[in-house]
Amino acid sequence: MFLLVIILYIIVMFFETVQLLKKEKRGKILFYFSLIIFSMTISVLLTLGVQLPSPSNQIKNIVVSMFGKSN
């Protein structure tokens, strides 16, 4: 199942890099690749069922400790 995700990402990367390589600078290509590989890692981890920590839990703890669970 996660192979399907990786294959889809590689297809997307292929389409976009063909366009990027024609005219853009190295900085953009590097940045693009780093972001999309980060996104691919998270996708594969989600497909494998790993429980990723959500930032909203930390924010919830901070706000609830300051204001209480009213409303």
Place this chain on the structure above:
Amino acid sequence: MKNEVISERQAIILIVLFLLGNSLLIGTGNQAKQDAWIAIIIAMPCAIILVLMFSRILSLYPGKDLFDIFQIVMGKFIGKILSVLMICFFFHDAALILKIIADFTNTIVFPDTPVIVPMIFFAMLVIWSLKAGIEVLGRWAEFFSWIIVSIVLLIPLASIPQMDISRIKPILSNGVTPLLKGAFSSFTYPFGQTIVFTMVFSNIAKVKNYKKTFIVGLLIGGGLIIVTVLRNLLVLGSETVSKLYFPSTMAVGLIKIGFLQRLEITVVIVFLVCAFIKISVLTFAVCNGISKVFGFDDYKFIATPVVLLMLNFSSFITQSAMETNFWITNIWQYYSVPFEVIIPLVIFIVAEIKNRRSGSVNLS
């Protein structure tokens, strides 16, 4: 963002549809129980003051959006840190809205389809709208605005037979505190979110009309939200509204006039169009911010990774519809105050001081 121009009318329509975002579906100011409509009426003047501050900041530095203003006013390092904070805030916001769309689609529209399938199509549309540019989005919004506004105004007329004025009485029976809490909640979400337009509007045809664009958009959007919330309260009553995740769906589902039954499809259409615009505008701001922070001149190439990352985040940002509802009613209002009110206030004060100082230097 440099060569794209949207007309003032398209800007107003974008603001209206952005405000209608998910407030039509979920409703705002729910802490005030049956006085939610009064809470929104109270929140609107406060939002107008906030928006006047935004337009003043923009008019002090014409042609520049908020990310540039951060770096001009506070210096490069602090400006970049503030930009990163705002980017994370909008990213979180867009991921939360994607989560609400996923919940809605999974609960009401396509209950048996794995939720990733419609979300991938939605994400592809958002990527397409980003690569097309904000001009195309403005024209698209203008095309759809007539349908949306007419639906939002006509459907409540069809539910007049089910309305019962005693459901919103007694007025102010819960006291003023829930009313103020509801007004505060409705002030930060959705009205305070118009700060995202300061990062998107760097090129309107007539620059001096920022104030009019914001205020007219806010009044129309707020008016439509008041109509919808009032209809929900009159048809369902405040206790049912507080129990449901999507009160508009049930309120519209009760309509039965001859052959006009089960009109929930209108709710789905309105919600999807408005949520699409909301996510597109938020993603514009995120991509624009990322390209400004890292010094690129183009924001379109980063669209695909950002949207895919948002889609991934939306899967685990909250675990269930209950948690999303808890977030929106309890936490969102306090969490967004630093980003929507405090940071612009600081920028406003510093920019005004700099303006006075350079103005007096020029005169002498």
